[in-house]
Every structure is written in C-alpha cells, then in structure tokens.
Amino acid sequence: TYCCINCIHVLPDLKYLEKKYPNELVVIGCHSAKFDNEKETENIRKAILRYEIEHPVVNDSQMRIWRSLGIRSWPSLLVVDAEGNACLLASGEGNREYLDELIGKLIKYHKAKGTLDETPIRFDLERHNAKPKSLRFPGKVLADEASNRLFISDSNHNRIVVTSLDGKLLEVIGAGSIGTKDGKFAEAQFDHPQGMALDGDKLYIADTENHMLRVADLKAKTVTTLAGTGEQARSRIYQGKLNKLALNSPWDLSIVDGWLFIAMAGPHQMWSHKLGSDEIQAYAGSGMEDIQNGAFPLAAFAQPSGIATDGKFLYVCDSEGSAIRKVAIDTEGNGEVTTVVGPYDMPGGAALFEFGDIDGVGKKARLQHPLGVAYQDGALYVADTYNHKIKHVDLKTEKATTWLGDEEGDRLTPNPRLSEPSGLTIANGKLYVADTNNHRILTVDLKTKETKEFTIAGLAPPKNRFAETDTFPNDVPATKASPQTVKAGKAATIKVKLHLPDDYKVNPLFPMSFRLEAKEGQTLIPAEQLTGKQKATGKDKTASLELALTGNTGSTPLQIALTYGYCREGKGGVCKVKTTRWNVPLSVTKDADSSEIVLSVPKE
Structure with missing residues (x-):
C-alpha cells in the first residue's frame, strides 16, 4: 500500500536493484489497498509521483492478484525468473542483500542458458507529465x-x-x-x-x-x-x-x-x-x-x-x-x-x-x-x-x-x-x-x-533534478535507415510498419510514443518537436507521427525512436514493451514527391 511505512521502506531497495540491473530486471508494482482511499487509481498515480517511483504499478483494487499469488502481508516481493518460474516470495523490509544475491544468480544462469532478454525497456514516467x-x-x-x-x-x-x-x-x-x-x-x-x-x-x-x-x-x-x-x-x-x-x-x-x-x-x-x-x-x-x-x-x-x-x-x-x-x-x-x-x-x-x-x-x-x-x-x-x-x-x-x-x-x-x-x-x-x-x-x-x-510571491521550484532522465534512448541499438527525402512545407509524416512475432498483437492500451533527436544547429525541424516524447497514432500494425517542419530545405541526420507494447493472448500469454531506434539521413527539398518518412521495425 502507498501509506504503509514498511512498503515505503522497500522503495529504496527496489531503486537500488533497478539501477544495478537496468537491462536484466523489470520491476512491476502491484498496489493492493488497505484503505478505501488507496483503491482509487488517481490517488495511486499521485502516490507514484510523491514517492518518485520509476516502474509500472497495477491497481489491484479488488485484491485479485493478491489472492491468486497467496500474498499474506504488506509488503511482499515475488521474484519471477526469465522462464516465468516463481523463485522467491519474501515478506517485509530489509531483504535487499538477499534479493540482490538471488537476482545475480538468476541472471548468470539464464545468460548461460540463452533465455535472458536484455533488451532495454523504457517507461514513460508520470513525473514527465507533471x-x-x-x-x-x-x-x-x-x-x-x-x-x-x-x-x-x-x-x-x-x-x-x-x-x-x-x-x-x-x-x-x-x-x-x-x-x-x-x-x-x-x-x-x-x-x-x-x-x-x-x-x-x-x-x-x-x-x-x-x-x-x-x-x-x-x-x-x-x-x-x-x-x-x-x-x-x-x-x-x-x-x-x-x-x-x-x-x-x-x-x-x-x-x-x-x-x-x-x-x-x-x-x-x-x-x-x-x-x-x-x-x-x-x-x-x-x-x-x-x-x-x-x-x-x-x-x-x-x-x-x-x-x-x-x-x-x-x-x-x-x-x-x-x-x-x-x-x-x-x-x-x-x-x-x-x-x-x-x-x-x-x-x-x-x-x-x-x-x-x-x-x-x-x-x-x-x-x-x-x-x-x-x-x-x-x-x-x-x-x-x-x-x-x-x-x-x-x-x-x-x-x-x-x-x-x-x-x-x-x-x-x-x-x-x-x-x-x-x-x-x-x-x-x-x-x-x-x-x-x-x-x-x-x-x-x-x-x-x-x-x-496561501500565496508566496517569488517562490520558484528548484532546478528539476529529473530533467536529464527524460532523454533520447541512446542505449537502444540503432538501425541505419535508407536515406529519406520529403517535400519542404509545414509538416511531414513518419510512418513505421511494425513486424510482430507470430501470435502477437499491438497492445492498444499501451501509450505508443516517438522520441526524436536531430543535430544541433539544424534548421529543418522546430526545436519543440525534439523535446520529450511525442504521442503516436497506431493503426493496423502501423505507428505514425506528424513531424513539423520549418519550411527550410537542406539535410540533417535524424534519430527516431518508437516505443510500443505488444501482447500474445491465450495460454502462456504475455505482454512486452519494445523500443526501436533508427538513424535516418533526412533531406528536405522543394521538388520532392513525398511527404512521408517510411520505416520498418526489423523482424525478430
């Protein structure tokens, strides 16, 4: 729960583990409320902001997940390995060293077995919208x-x-x-x-x-x-x-x-x-x-x-x-x-x-x-x-x-x-x-x-100590795209074809988003288009984004990153999050025939 002092005390342990194993460990919070007020999703969202949580949290307001996993106390920590096996259920606080040791052993085992997916996962944090x-x-x-x-x-x-x-x-x-x-x-x-x-x-x-x-x-x-x-x-x-x-x-x-x-x-x-x-x-x-x-x-x-x-x-x-x-x-x-x-x-x-x-x-x-x-x-x-x-x-x-x-x-x-x-x-x-x-x-x-x-004239917030965390995902390996040429004007469109594994579908509930980065000093794309995440439009395994242009002509390298979710239904169903990045040589000319930048997610 977001008020329990013992639950609050495990958050630094989780942050420590998330930082130590950024590509190997995914933390998912499950909020099973004690108080009625804590069952409200908006109040949980505010608690995520207050406690500066950086992992996704599910609202288990009816305690269905709690009961299905046999949880008996707040807080409880369940470790699941890369093959879906429950390896540990620990209750209470003070388990950092124990968890660290176990996670380290599981990583070593699954790396050797070839069953560990170390693709970085990025989550759009609530605080970036605050x-x-x-x-x-x-x-x-x-x-x-x-x-x-x-x-x-x-x-x-x-x-x-x-x-x-x-x-x-x-x-x-x-x-x-x-x-x-x-x-x-x-x-x-x-x-x-x-x-x-x-x-x-x-x-x-x-x-x-x-x-x-x-x-x-x-x-x-x-x-x-x-x-x-x-x-x-x-x-x-x-x-x-x-x-x-x-x-x-x-x-x-x-x-x-x-x-x-x-x-x-x-x-x-x-x-x-x-x-x-x-x-x-x-x-x-x-x-x-x-x-x-x-x-x-x-x-x-x-x-x-x-x-x-x-x-x-x-x-x-x-x-x-x-x-x-x-x-x-x-x-x-x-x-x-x-x-x-x-x-x-x-x-x-x-x-x-x-x-x-x-x-x-x-x-x-x-x-x-x-x-x-x-x-x-x-x-x-x-x-x-x-x-x-x-x-x-x-x-x-x-x-x-x-x-x-x-x-x-x-x-x-x-x-x-x-x-x-x-x-x-x-x-x-x-x-x-x-x-x-x-x-x-x-x-x-x-x-x-x-x-x-009560108003306080002249009081400003301190410098945002989180500003540097909402950056372009340079840790994701880049795919070199073929050169793209679009017509000069007010806007172009980025279109990405999603190639999903067999039996998977795009998750419509996941907030699909683009991030863009261009060479400093370029004059083709407005600066505001290169700030933070941009909401994508998803349809028929295609993600698109309107890209504002200045109307100038010229060339610039453009980096494009797309984050999306996809799920497999039925027995063994699972949902995943993926970020794909492209290096795109972009040219803007007056006589170009197209206003689209067309990309494709490499097949897995």
Missing part, C-alpha cells in the same frame, strides 16, 4: 506568531520554505537535491523532510527519508545534523548517542519544556531527546504495530505521523490505526497512553482495520489514516487525510465532527475541498493546512471557515 509547482507535495506546516513566521516542509522539493504569516518569502532552506549535506541554507540537502519544531532561532526538522533529525540555525543560516546516521535503523536498539544511533523514519516533532518529542513512524513509537544532551531514546511504545492503551513500555502505536500539544499531553495521529492518541508528558517514564478518537485494545490487531468516516464520540468515531493535528482552546483539529477532511475533536467530550471538506477536490468555495491534507498549524485565528496532493497551503478562518489559498 507541471512544475512552487510547492510539491508539502507535508507539514509550522506557524510561529511571536516571530510572524510560517515554516513549510516542501517535501518533494527537499527543502523548507520560510515565509511571513501573510505570505512574504523570507528564506529557502535547502538546495532542493536529495542528500545529507550540512552547511549553508543554499547548500544543505534533505530527503523528503516532514515535521518541524521551533525553539528560539533553532528549527528542528524531521528529515524523514534520510532517517535523521536536522537543525536549521535561523540566525547563522546553516543546517547541521542533530541525530541519525543517514541509514535506516534495522535493529531494535531504542537508546543511544545522537550521532551513532540509526533512526527509522522520524515523521513529526514537538518541543515541550526543553524536550524534543519525535513521532518515529518506522518502529511505531514515540521518541524523546533532552535538548542539550547527547542522548536519544524511545519514549513510549513497545514497537509492536497496534492500537493498545497502557503504560509507556506496553502501549502500542501504528505509524505515528503527527503531534500537537497543550503542554501537558502529546496528541498523536496514529495513522495506520486511524486513531488519535493521548500521551502523557512524563520524562521519568511513568506515564500512560490512551486513545481519544478511534478504535483501540482490539484482539489480534483488528484495530488496524477499523477505519472509516464516521462522526462520533471516542471509540465510535472513525477516521481514515490521519496525518496532521493542531491544538487550540481545548480542541484538536485533525487532518483526516484519506477522507480529505478536517475534523474537530472536543477533548472534554471526545466528540469528533467534520469541520471542513466533504469529498476530494481542489475548490475553495463553496464548501472547500481538499486532497490528502497532511499538516496543520494555527496562528492569529487561522488554521494553516498543508493540502498535500493539491500542492498548496490553505488558510481557514477558525470562526467563519473562510478558506483561501
């Missing part, structure tokens, strides 16, 4: 009335944006690239940061996917590392020195009386650090994933992801349990954990599957994967993330009611709509909302509920 945004999946917000500042974790831009409470851009912390580099604001690096906490001029940052805690000195304008090694913790060591103990997905932060409290999503615990000391440790939670009340060492959390405080208690969004927890502030370790809203103390982990969208009191109310929470005047405002709503919780009565939002969307009036809001903060009578999937921050008047988009 328009640049000044904010990209902002995860958390933190307002400070005293200094008139708002801090925004611009999570997918790997930076922190600092503004005034009315939208004036003050600082950008981070270069926008992924890494662990400390240093000046313009040089520092993060990896999808989330929650923040402020203590004077020190901004503490949960650098979630670096598994680190960072500190931004707002006076010196520098970033340093407080805790973590940059590697995900694999052991169950829950206490140690700041710079030696590995952490596991810190998601949100809060400071009370000189103590930094951390929602440590990975091990399903709350952690703490006494500011000024060199120790960090688990604060509450056994490490078992569940919603169980009790004393600190016995209580169980399920991926805590948001914190608010009234100075006496921590109020925690326990996202996988769809509950709001109440954690005593007792640094002697004698406190207890209770549940304000949502299910708890159910046998066999059943509380993890008791989610929904029901207003009510205490354990009768239902949320769906809440990620953000803010406290104000005896009440909580909860980002009920997968219900796309803000809920109001009266702490005296424990009554939860819908406060803002009715269904997923992006409109502001009437009846504002949100898309997976994840962070909340309050200042000057306004609720600031990280409307994550809409790539924006909203302000909501606490009295009137008037909702506005």
